[in-house]
Amino acid sequence: NAGVTQTPKFQVLKTGQSMTLQCAQDMNHEYMSWYRQDPGMGLRLIHYSVGAGITDQGEVPNGYNVSRSTTEDFPLRLLSAAPSQTSVYFCASSKSGARETQYFGPGTRLLVL
Amino acid sequence: GQQLNQSPQSMFIQEGEDVSMNCTSSSIFNTWLWYKQDPGEGPVLLIALYKAGELTSNGRLTAQFGITRKDSFLNISASIPSDVGIYFCAAHGSGNTGKLIFGQGTTLQVKP
Numbered sequence: 001n002a003g004v005t006q007t008p009k010f011q012v013l014k015t016g017q018s019m020t021l022q023c024a025q026d027m028n029h030e031y032m033s034w035y036r037q038d039p040g041m042g043l044r045l046i047h048y049s050v051g052a053g054i055t056d057q058g059e060v061p062n063g064y065n066v067s068r069s070t071t072e073d074f075p076l077r078l079l080s081a082a083p084s085q086t087s088v089y090f091c092a093s094s095k096s097g098a099r100e101t102q103y104f105g106p107g108t109r110l111l112v113l
Numbered sequence: 114g115q116q117l118n119q120s121p122q123s124m125f126i127q128e129g130e131d132v133s134m135n136c137t138s139s140s141i142f143n144t145w146l147w148y149k150q151d152p153g154e155g156p157v158l159l160i161a162l163y164k165a166g167e168l169t170s171n172g173r174l175t176a177q178f179g180i181t182r183k184d185s186f187l188n189i190s191a192s193i194p195s196d197v198g199i200y201f202c203a204a205h206g207s208g209n210t211g212k213l214i215f216g217q218g219t220t221l222q223v224k225p
Binding site: 048090092 | 117119122143144146153154155156157158161163201203205212213214215216217218
């Protein structure tokens with residue numbers, strides 16, 4: 001199993017550009033989530049999904065969209081990038097819920113100029 | 114909203130020393146989790162606590178779920194250089210859906 005994979009590893013965007021951060025897992029996990037990590041603030045939940053076709057907002061959803069068309073994939077879209085979205089983004093998955101062991105991907109470092 | 118206050122923010126200790134860090138909240142939670150993040154990688158679960166008062170060990174690590182359900186601590190005994198990293202507490206309310214809340218993290222550095 002590859003576990004949770006994220007692409008790209010690093011990305012530089014200009015303000016106003018859009019992009020999609022990819023996340024995939026091969027463990028047949030129902031629960032997937034996106035976090036952003038900023039210095040001194042821990043990890044903050046952006047969006048999460050409890051299964052294909054179901055998504056919900058986390059703590060900091062503004063400026064981000066998600067969809068879950070398959071169990072394996074959970075892409076995160078930035079519609080119009082802003083410097084405040086400069087961060088490290090982590091995708092995570094667990095078998096069926098938030099209180100179980102979540103397996104994190106290696107992260108995507110995003111710089112918005 | 115719900116918040117976890119994790120302390121200390123950072124620690125610089127000598128190899129062999131014991132380490133203690135804790136997490137508190139004004140809200141009640143039903144699950145407390147401790148994760149470790151190595152540089153350049155995603156967090157990895159160390160210990161999960163599901164019952165108030167529960168004390169659980171994983172090797173040199175021991176964690177407790179506070180009896181009030183508003184706090185948790187993590188102890189590391191006899192630290193070694195590979196303990197270096199950021200330690201996060203995380204907590205969750207009821208059920209198995211919804212949101213996992215993370216603390217701000219404790220950065221641990223160990224001097225050989």
